[in-house]
Amino acid sequence: MSASNNNDSVGLVTPQTAVFDEPLELACGRHLANYELVYETYGKLNQERSNAVLICHALSGHHHAAGYHHADDKKAGWWNECIGPGKPIDTNRFFVVSLNNLGGCHGSTGPSSSNPETGKSWGPDFPSLRARDWVNSQARLADLLEIGCWAAVIGGSLGGMQAMRWALMYPERIKHCVVIASAIKLSAQNIAFNEIARQAIVSDPNFNNGNYLDHNTIPDKGLALARMVGHITYLSDHAMASKFGRDLRSGTLETGTDDDIEFQVESYLRHQGSQFSGSFDANTYILMTRALDYFDLAREYNHDPVQAFEQAKCSFLVVSFSTDWRFSPQRSREIVDALIAANRPVSYAEIEASEGHDAFLLPIPRYLEVFAAYMKRVGGSL
Amino acid sequence: MRLDLAHIQRWITPGSRVLDLGCGDGEFLQMLESQRQVNGLGLEIDAENITAAISRGLNILEQDMDKSLANFPDQSFDTVIMAHALQVLHHPDRVLEEMLRIGRECVVTFPNFGHWRCRWHLGTRGKMPQSKFMPYSWYDTPNIHFCTVKDFESLCGEKGIRILARETVGNSKRKPLLASRWPNLFATTAIYHISR
Numbered sequence: 394m395s396a397s398n399n400n401d402s403v404g405l406v407t408p409q410t411a412v413f414d415e416p417l418e419l420a421c422g423r424h425l426a427n428y429e430l431v432y433e434t435y436g437k438l439n440q441e442r443s444n445a446v447l448i449c450h451a452l453s454g455h456h457h458a459a460g461y462h463h464a465d466d467k468k469a470g471w472w473n474e475c476i477g478p479g480k481p482i483d484t485n486r487f488f489v490v491s492l493n494n495l496g497g498c499h500g501s502t503g504p505s506s507s508n509p510e511t512g513k514s515w516g517p518d519f520p521s522l523r524a525r526d527w528v529n530s531q532a533r534l535a536d537l538l539e540i541g542c543w544a545a546v547i548g549g550s551l552g553g554m555q556a557m558r559w560a561l562m563y564p565e566r567i568k569h570c571v572v573i574a575s576a577i578k579l580s581a582q583n584i585a586f587n588e589i590a591r592q593a594i595v596s597d598p599n600f601n602n603g604n605y606l607d608h609n610t611i612p613d614k615g616l617a618l619a620r621m622v623g624h625i626t627y628l629s630d631h632a633m634a635s636k637f638g639r640d641l642r643s644g645t646l647e648t649g650t651d652d653d654i655e656f657q658v659e660s661y662l663r664h665q666g667s668q669f670s671g672s673f674d675a676n677t678y679i680l681m682t683r684a685l686d687y688f689d690l691a692r693e694y695n696h697d698p699v700q701a702f703e704q705a706k707c708s709f710l711v712v713s714f715s716t717d718w719r720f721s722p723q724r725s726r727e728i729v730d731a732l733i734a735a736n737r738p739v740s741y742a743e744i745e746a747s748e749g750h751d752a753f754l755l756p757i758p759r760y761l762e763v764f765a766a767y768m769k770r771v772g773g774s775l
Numbered sequence: 776m777r778l779d780l781a782h783i784q785r786w787i788t789p790g791s792r793v794l795d796l797g798c799g800d801g802e803f804l805q806m807l808e809s810q811r812q813v814n815g816l817g818l819e820i821d822a823e824n825i826t827a828a829i830s831r832g833l834n835i836l837e838q839d840m841d842k843s844l845a846n847f848p849d850q851s852f853d854t855v856i857m858a859h860a861l862q863v864l865h866h867p868d869r870v871l872e873e874m875l876r877i878g879r880e881c882v883v884t885f886p887n888f889g890h891w892r893c894r895w896h897l898g899t900r901g902k903m904p905q906s907k908f909m910p911y912s913w914y915d916t917p918n919i920h921f922c923t924v925k926d927f928e929s930l931c932g933e934k935g936i937r938i939l940a941r942e943t944v945g946n947s948k949r950k951p952l953l954a955s956r957w958p959n960l961f962a963t964t965a966i967y968h969i970s971r
Contacts, residue, residue, distance in 0.1 A: 708834070729836060730846040733816070736792070740829050741836045759822055766829040773832065 401477050402469060403435040403460035403484050408500065411537050417495075417530060420523040426509065430534055431500030432456050432492035435476060436484035438540075443775045445540040446482060447531060448472065448491040449548030449555035452623070452681050453673060455499035458491040459484075474756040481764035486772045487544065495530045496522045496680045504676030505606060517603025517676055524551075524558045524688050531555070532563055545569035545771050549753040550720060551681070554688045557728070560705040561690070569771045570705070571764075573712045574753040576724035577698050577731070578689040583719065586626050587682040590619035594675045603676050616675045617666030624665050629716035629749035633658060691731075698731035708738040710767040712760065714752040715745050740767060779884045780806075782942040782966045783856060786882060787811045791853035794818070794878065796840045796870075797860035801828030808833070816852075841865050844873040852878045859964075861885040862918045868930065875936065875971050884966045889923030889959040892946075908963060924959040931969065940968040 408431050417425045433456050438445060448458050450471075459476035461469055476482045476489055493501040496519065504519040535543070546567050548556040553575025560570045579587075594600060597615025601608050625633075637658040644654035694701040709732055713725035722743050732739040742763045746752040752760070780803050787793060789811050795804045798817030801824070807813045817835045819825050828835040838846075840857075841864050855878030861867045862885055874881045886908060896904035903913040911918060922930075924943075931938055943962035945954025953961040 710829075726846070733836075733846065734848050734851070736814075736851075738834045739816075739836070740834050741838070742825055742829075743837050759826075762826045763829060766826045769830060770832045 401479055402473065403477050405464065406433050406435065406457075406460040406462065406470075408433050408456055408462075410500065411534055413530075413533055413537075415533075417526070417533070419520050419526050421521045423520040425495075425502065425520065428495060428502035428530070429500070429506075430492050430495065430502070430530060432490060432534065433458065433460075433470075434491075435459050435489040436487050438488040438538075439775070441775070442540055443542070444487050444544050444772070445535075445538070446487045446489050446771075447535070447543050447546045447559075448476070448482075448489060449527070449531070449546065449552035449559075450491070450494060451548070451550040451552045452685065453620075453669070453678075454552065455497060456491050456493040456501075457499070459489070471754065474754070475761070475764065481761055481768050482547065483765075483768065483772070487768075490534070490538065490540075492531065492534060494527045494681075496527075496677060496684075498674035498677040503674065504603075504680060505674045514606045515676075516606060519676065519680065522680060522684050524555050524684060525562060527555050527684075528558045528562050531559070532566065535566065541566065543567045543569075544775060545571055545768070547571040547573075548575070549573035550575055550750065551685050551688075554685075554690070557690055558688075560707050560709070561701055564704055564706040567707045568774065569710070569767075570707045571710045571712075571767065572725075572728060574714055574717055574720045574725070574750055575711075575728070576720050577691060577727055579686055580724075584686045586622060586719075587686055589622050590682055591679050593618035593622065594679060597675075600675065603679075605675065611670070612675045613667070613670040616670035616673065616678060617663070619678060620669040620673075621662045621666040624662060626719045627750040629718065629747060631716060631747045632749050632751070635747070637661060698727065699734040702731050702735035702737055705735070705737055709740070710764075711739060711741045712753075712763065713741075713743050714748070714750070714757075714760075715743060716747055717750045717752060719750040778944040779858065779942075779964045779966050782944075783858065783882050783884070784811065786880070786940070786968050787813060787854055789813075792816075792851075794847070794852040794855045796844075796855065796857040796874070797863075798824075798828060798833075798835065800824045801831045801833040801835065803856075803858065804828070804833055805831045840870055840873075844870070844877060847873075847877040849876055850879055854878055854880045854882060856882045858882070858884045859886065862920050862922070864920060867920050867922075868934070871930070871936070872934065875969070880939065880968065880970045882966070882968055883927075884964055885922065885927065886918075887924050887943075887959065887962045887965045888921040889925060890963055891960050894960075924962060924965050927965065927967065931967075935971070937970050938967060939970055942966040 411430045414427045457470045458472040459470040493499040496503045504515045508515045546556045546559045553572035594615040597612035599610040600612040640657040642655045642660045644652035691698040691701040713722035729741045744760045793813040793815045795817045804815045855874040893904040943954040943958045944964040
């Protein structure tokens with residue numbers, strides 16, 4: 394489906410750039426003197442400026458969540474299934490803001506941007522970021538767009554963490570918080586997978602301690618490997634079995650033959666890895682995975698998620714997927730249980746889906762129904 | 776409104792926190808929110824019901840009360856309601872205990888298997904009763920733990936559960952006396968307001 398023949402799409406969109414000159418204090422103790430955020434908007438802001446919805450992206454996401462950049466684009470934005478006219482985040486009703494997070498590599502200020510103090514790219518010297526830094530920078534973007542209060546802040550995975558952080562940091566500026574396939578904090582197993590990804594990157598000889606741009610190289614092999622590991626964890630055993638099984642792409646396992654053998658799953662993973670390494674910055678990947686690892690919603694609330702959520706004033710929708718083992722339903726239930734104990738309004742659905750963590754990006758009918766039903770409620774209370 | 780639900784509503788303090796176990800599509804909880812201004816939360820396992828209840832603007836959790844209610848803190852709700860679900864539970868006694876741990880007061884309603892029609896059916900035909908009210912065959916029914924008014928009250932006695940009030944719904948709206956005088960024989964639905 395391309396941009397021109399799709400009437401449930403937001404159609405052609407043009408990214409915009411917001412420039413900020415007021416320094417942003419960061420959780421790491423450093424600050425950014427100035428920075429840029431690239432964002433897109435879909436739908437129209439109403440007169441009361443009350444129908445704005447913020448989309449927070451996950452690890453490898455960006456601002457292009459819906460629609461198409463060019464009339465001949467084959468692929469729509471990464472959450473096109475959920476954002477558009479008549480879709481759960483209905484652009485006939487909502488004004489949707491989707492940005493590339495600070496530290497990203499799709500136009501917002503990040504490690505591959507130029508450091509004004511040196512004139513060279515930041516590289517590994519770019520300040521480390523936490524989810525709260527993203528939330529603060531998103532609040533600045535809201536100020537710029539004159540959005541006093543979001544009708545909803547919505548995110549999956551790492552995006553869900555930002556949405557929850559919004560609810561605690563700016564309780565007066567968010568009415569609904571939608572947290573999909575997320576967690577209060579990562580498990581040791583999750584951190585371990587992220588560390589393998591980082592090690593794959595830093596072990597690439599082209600990494601040059603992160604200064605690869607100065608050497609006119611990129612650690613594409615390491616980044617591809619990092620993505621391959623990550624990708625496995627986003628799929629379920631069942632999803633991989635039904636997509637690839639043990640099918641061979643080339644060669645044969647007949648006895649008496651000694652061909653080169655390639656399984657379909659090998660070829661698929663390599664393809665995913667190389668595609669990703671051509672379009673993503675290695676330092677950003679390291680920065681984002683660290684932000685994921687460091688996130689702990691309740692850290693400054695005596696490590697008590699109930700105390701943390703007592704700061705919130707919004708309503709919550711929490712959604713998980715049955716075969717997601719990276720952010721399992723159990724992690725989502727921890728969020729729900731803390732919200733119940735904090736006596737905060739919450740709805741929870743556990744969607745039966747075979748696709749693993751990736752399910753949150755896919756058009757699973759029951760998921761879209763629940764999401765749409767909740768967003769209808771959000772729209773009804775504008 | 777179903778008569779049992781009308782009775783329940785009278786026992787709900789305005790503005791209180793209410794947990795509705797097996798809330799269906801949330802019709803009753805929505806009524807409690809609008810007429811009693813309760814802070815409501817529903818539990819449900821049916822996907823369509825969950826979507827419908829969310830559409831009503833209710834707070835609904837997808838959770839199976841038969842598996843566990845351990846995630847609800849002690850005495851965290853003013854009233855816990857379970858309407859017409861007791862008989863489908865694997866562990867009705869344990870769920871009752873959990874309800875009384877979570878809520879200061881509880882409301883339980885169930886179909887009375889001691890009703891004379893059930894007895895008549897079993898007595899004269901020698902077969903498990905089937906009716907408009909209990910339409911299932913014995914081998915394919917969600918109702919695995921039927922009980923009578925007497926059964927329920929003995930369970931309350933054994934577990935030290937206080938019965939604050941009992942209401943009944945009978946076959947005949949014109950003769951509610953029969954059901955309230957001889958509930959075990961004439962009540963089709965029993966409605967209990969209980970606490971520790």
